[in-house]
Every structure is written in structure tokens, then in C-alpha cells.
Amino acid sequence: MSEDIIQQLKTVYLFRGLSDEALSPLAQKVGVLKLMRDDVLMRKGERGESLYMIHDGWMKVVTEDSRGGELIINKCGPGETIGEMALFDQAPRSASVIALEDVTVLELKQDDFQKILDERPGLSLVIIHGLSSRLRFSTTYIEKAIDWSQKIAEGDYSFIDYTPTLLRRAGSDEDKAGQLLSAFFKMVKRVKEREDGLKQQVEKLTFEIDQARRKREFDEITSTELYTRIKEQARKLREQRFERQDE
Amino acid sequence: MNKGRIISIHSFRGGTGKSNITANLAAQAALAGKRVGVVDADIQSPGIHVLFGLNESKMGRTLNDFLHGKCAIVEAAFAVGKNSGDAEGRAKLAGKDLWLIPSSIAGREISQVLRSGYDFNKLNEGLQTLIKELNLDYLFIDTHPGLNEETLLSIAISDIIIVILRPDDQDIQGTAVTVDVARSLDVPKMILLVNKALPKLDRADIKARFEAEFDAPVAGFMPLTFDLAENASKDLFSLSRPEHEWSLALREVAGAVLAMK
Numbered sequence: 001m002s003e004d005i006i007q008q009l010k011t012v013y014l015f016r017g018l019s020d021e022a023l024s025p026l027a028q029k030v031g032v033l034k035l036m037r038d039d040v041l042m043r044k045g046e047r048g049e050s051l052y053m054i055h056d057g058w059m060k061v062v063t064e065d066s067r068g069g070e071l072i073i074n075k076c077g078p079g080e081t082i083g084e085m086a087l088f089d090q091a092p093r094s095a096s097v098i099a100l101e102d103v104t105v106l107e108l109k110q111d112d113f114q115k116i117l118d119e120r121p122g123l124s125l126v127i128i129h130g131l132s133s134r135l136r137f138s139t140t141y142i143e144k145a146i147d148w149s150q151k152i153a154e155g156d157y158s159f160i161d162y163t164p165t166l167l168r169r170a171g172s173d174e175d176k177a178g179q180l181l182s183a184f185f186k187m188v189k190r191v192k193e194r195e196d197g198l199k200q201q202v203e204k205l206t207f208e209i210d211q212a213r214r215k216r217e218f219d220e221i222t223s224t225e226l227y228t229r230i231k232e233q234a235r236k237l238r239e240q241r242f243e244r245q246d247e
Numbered sequence: 248m249n250k251g252r253i254i255s256i257h258s259f260r261g262g263t264g265k266s267n268i269t270a271n272l273a274a275q276a277a278l279a280g281k282r283v284g285v286v287d288a289d290i291q292s293p294g295i296h297v298l299f300g301l302n303e304s305k306m307g308r309t310l311n312d313f314l315h316g317k318c319a320i321v322e323a324a325f326a327v328g329k330n331s332g333d334a335e336g337r338a339k340l341a342g343k344d345l346w347l348i349p350s351s352i353a354g355r356e357i358s359q360v361l362r363s364g365y366d367f368n369k370l371n372e373g374l375q376t377l378i379k380e381l382n383l384d385y386l387f388i389d390t391h392p393g394l395n396e397e398t399l400l401s402i403a404i405s406d407i408i409i410v411i412l413r414p415d416d417q418d419i420q421g422t423a424v425t426v427d428v429a430r431s432l433d434v435p436k437m438i439l440l441v442n443k444a445l446p447k448l449d450r451a452d453i454k455a456r457f458e459a460e461f462d463a464p465v466a467g468f469m470p471l472t473f474d475l476a477e478n479a480s481k482d483l484f485s486l487s488r489p490e491h492e493w494s495l496a497l498r499e500v501a502g503a504v505l506a507m508k
């Protein structure tokens with residue numbers, strides 16, 4: 001299993017720059033958890049104290065909807081990392097994670113991780129590097145999302161056509177900002193489809209003319225002395241203009 | 248009867264887009280090489296001058312001055328082609344034969360005309376002089392909404408009347424009366440223009456029903472668009488945004504008007 005664990009640690013972006021030797025003390029601290037369907041790996045609101053990596057099996061990430069029912073916000077499977085920020089802080093978990101079937105999870109506890117860091121300061125640098133490159137990656141995505149938002153506000157959806165390559169890259173990464181962008185993109189596509197649909201849904205104008213009122217108002221105007229005078233003058237005028245043009 | 252045609256633009260209610268449409272139609276005609284005049288006959292609430300870049304400080308003689316016998320009508324004509332300025336759209340009118348006869352924006356002069364009323368013969372004589380001296384192909388008249396005296400006058404002396412309406416109950420009811428009155432004043436040609444139309448409306452259906460109801464052709468549908476509202480009458484939209492759907496619709500109407508026999 002130990003070789004297996006090292007390979008899995010390597011897929012975590014925090015450890016990406018580390019050699020097998022550097023990883024082996026970490027790998028020794030990694031514990032293996034076996035879960036069965038409906039076992040809870042972490043509960044929303046609890047203090048996070050471990051990083052988890054799914055070795056095999058699938059889990060669901062859930063929160064509550066407004067009525068207290070279960071709302072699945074994501075699913076995670078083999079190779080995915082959960083709650084890596086718990087290695088650095090002890091913020092409450094933002095969602096619950098529950099096994100959908102038999103699942104094997106690798107666990108690295110914050111205490112063990114920090115002890116190793118204390119022993120090997122060099123490791124910190126590599127991890128900081130991993131974190132900062134992630135940050136830069138996220139910033140790019142955030143800038144992208146801002147750019148798109150502005151385009152959408154102007155009704156310009158043309159970016160949908162030239163974006164797929166970027167998303168393929170984002171989808172292949174476990175990066176949260178990338179996932180957000182990808183979700184955002186899907187949403188925009190839906191909105192556009194709905195908008196196009198609305199445009200095509202033609203509506204018939206309903207109106208009804210009150211013919212009695214129409215007649216009454218017409219009579220009111222045309223029965224005035226002013227109207228009679230204007231009509232007479234206009235008639236003369238037309239005659240004159242015709243005559244002038246005939247000349 | 249092709250020289251010096253008088254085209255007046257009306258709507259029963261305010262804010263239908265008369266001034267914007269009048270100014271843009273006139274600009275398109277001028278761009279097509281026609282000699283064009285525009286008279287702001289909306290003495291109560293003048294506004295079209297803004298679209299031609301004429302502001303209070305630049306305004307010289309006005310239609311009011313002419314009506315009060317203070318100047319000849321040609322003296323009140325502002326040559327847009329010589330004062331086109333640098334607004335993106337209007338700049339395209341440089342050197343074109345387009346004149347605007349503005350209405351005074353001074354409150355005193357406005358109330359003066361309203362008190363004494365229009366002199367039919369004086370106004371008409373003025374328009375005929377303008378057509379002759381500037382050798383105009385078209386004279387557009389922008390009007391005050393409703394069916395008051397000056398509106399009846401400008402309808403009466405027109406060769407073509409363009410009635411603008413929005414697809415809205417009150418506009419439709421009032422337009423029915425306007426159309427009936429214009430017809431009884433023997434205006435030779437009448438067309439309808441729908442402005443501020445929501446994109447989702449079934450245009451073919453509206454066209455057929457309006458034509459049946461008003462017995463006049465619907466010459467165009469101008470969409471409701473934020474872009475035009477945002478332009479806030481600062482420029483001639485069909486020139487600054489020529490590829491916009493509103494502009495395409497407007498050019499189509501301009502083409503139809505210029506092609507009228």
C-alpha cells in the first residue's frame with residue numbers, strides 16, 4: 001500500500017513538487033479508513049482536522065436546502081482530495097461528505113502533517129510554492145469570470161464559442177476556482193438557451209379598440225370651427241400647389 | 248409632385264419616438280443626397296434640435312421669430328451640414344444639404360405662440376418659401392403629440408403623414424382617431440410606424456391587424472432597445488450605430504419613404 005499512498009499523495013497539488021523520498025515520511029503517517037454506504041466522513045460545521053484522499057469508491061458532498069432536506073452539491077471519486085485546507089487551519093467544514101458505497105479513504109491528520117513540517121522546513125517551501133501557484137491559477141479564473149460577467153451584462157455571449165479548450169483544462173484539475181468557472185460557464189449556456197427560447201416564443205398582442213369612443217372623439221374634433229377652417233384652407237392650398245406645378 | 252414633399256410625423260401620445268425618428272429619417276435622406284429640411288413644430292416642448300447638436304447658446308433665429316414677423320424663414324434655418332460637429336454619427340452629415348428650423352426654447356416665446364395661435368397662412372407660406380429657396384426635396388415636420396391646433400395644421404398641409412405608435416392599448420386607441428382625422432383632412436399618403444416594439448411580439452400578426460383596423464400600411468417595426476434609450480438623444484443613432492437593428496429598421500422605412508411616388 002505504501003507505494004500506492006505515495007503515488008496518491010503526488011496527485012495532491014500541495015505535494016506535487018516533492019520526490020518519492022520526501023513524501024515517504026508523510027506516507028507513513030497516512031491512515032486508511034474503510035467506509036460503508038451512508039457512513040459520514042465529515043459533517044458540515046465540524047472543525048476540520050484532516051485531509052482526505054479517496055482511494056476507491058464514490059462519495060457525495062451534501063448540504064441542506066432551505067427546508068432542511070439534503071442537497072447534493074457534488075460527487076467525488078477515486079483520486080480526489082477533500083478538505084486539504086484543514087492542514088493549515090481549523091475552519092469548520094463547509095459541507096458534509098457521505099459514502100455512496102464501500103469507500104477507501106486515506107487520511108492525513110493536521111497534527112502529523114505539522115510535526116513533519118517542523119522537522120523538515122524545506123518541505124514548507126515546496127508546499128508554499130504549490131499553494132501560490134494554485135492561487136495564481138485561481139486569480140486567472142476569477143479574472144475570466146469577471147470578464148464574462150461584463151460580457152453577459154452587455155448581452156454578448158460570443159465567448160461561449162471560443163472557450164471550450166480552457167474548460168477542458170479546468171475540468172481535468174481538482175482546482176475549486178476551475179470548477180466554479182466551469183459551473184459558471186454551464187449556467188451561462190443555460191441562460192443563453194433560455195433567452196433564445198424566449199426570443200422565439202412570439203406573443204400575440206392583445207388589444208381592442210373602443211369603436212364608439214373612436215367615433216365620438218372623431219366627431220368632437222371634426223365638428224369644431226377650427227377643424228372646418230383648417231380643412232378648407234388645406235383644400236385651397238393643395239389646389240394652388242397643383243396649379244403651380246402644372247404651370 | 249415629387250419635389251418639395253412635406254412629411255409630418257405624428258403620434259397621439261408623447262414619447263413615442265417622433266423626434267428621434269424624424270431626425271434620423273431626415274439624416275438618412277440627406278445622406279442619400281437629398282436636400283432636406285426639418286421643422287420643429289413642437290412649439291410647446293421643442294426637442295429635435297438636440298439631436299442635431301444645436302444647443303441654446305448656438306441657437307439663432309427660430310420658427311417663433313418667423314411666425315412673429317421678426318425674420319424671414321430662411322434666416323431661421325440652421326445648416327446642419329456646415330455645423331455637423333464631432334459626434335460620431337452627426338459627423339457623417341458634414342457637407343450634406345440638411346437644414347433645421349428650430350423652435351424657440353425660451354418660455355416667453357413659447358407662451359406667446361400658444362396665446363396668439365398659429366397663423367395657418369403664415370406657417371404655410373413659410374414652408375413653401377423654405378422649399379423654394381433651399382430647393383428642398385423633402386421637408387420633415389416634427390410635431391407635438393395629440394390633436395391640437397398646430398398638429399391639425401401640419402397634418403393638413405402634408406403630402407405624407409407618418410403616424411408612430413407603440414404596441415400599447417392607449418396608443419392604439421388614440422391612433423385610431425388620429426388616422427381617421429388625417430384621412431378626413433385628405434392627406435394623400437399615410438403610413439404607420441410601430442416603435443418600441445418588444446422583440447417577442449408577433450410582428451406579422453400586428454401588421455395584419457393594424458392594417459385592417461387603420462386602413463394604412465405599417466411601414467416598419469422599430470424594436471425597443473436600451474441602446475437607443477442610453478443614447479439619450481445625444482447623437483443620431485442610425486448614423487452612430489448603423490448596424491444596430493433599430494438603425495436597420497429605420498433605414499428600411501427611409502428607403503420606403505424615399506421610394507414613394
Ligand SMILES: Nc1ncnc2c1ncn2[C@@H]1O[C@H](COP(=O)(O)OP(=O)(O)OP(=O)(O)O)[C@@H](O)[C@H]1O
Pocket residue numbers: 258260261262263264265266267268289292294390391392442443444469470471472473475476477478479480493
Ligand atoms: N425604440 C426605442 N427604444 C428605446 N428607447 C427609445 C426608442 N425610441 C425612442 N426612445 C427613447 O424614448 C424617448 C422619447 O423619444 P423622442 O423624444 O424621440 O419621442 P417624442 O415622441 O418626440 O417625444 P415627445 O412626445 O416628448 O416629443 C427618448 O428618450 C428616446 O431615446
Ligand SMILES: [Mg+2]
Pocket residue numbers: 265266267289294295389390
Ligand atoms: Mg419630440
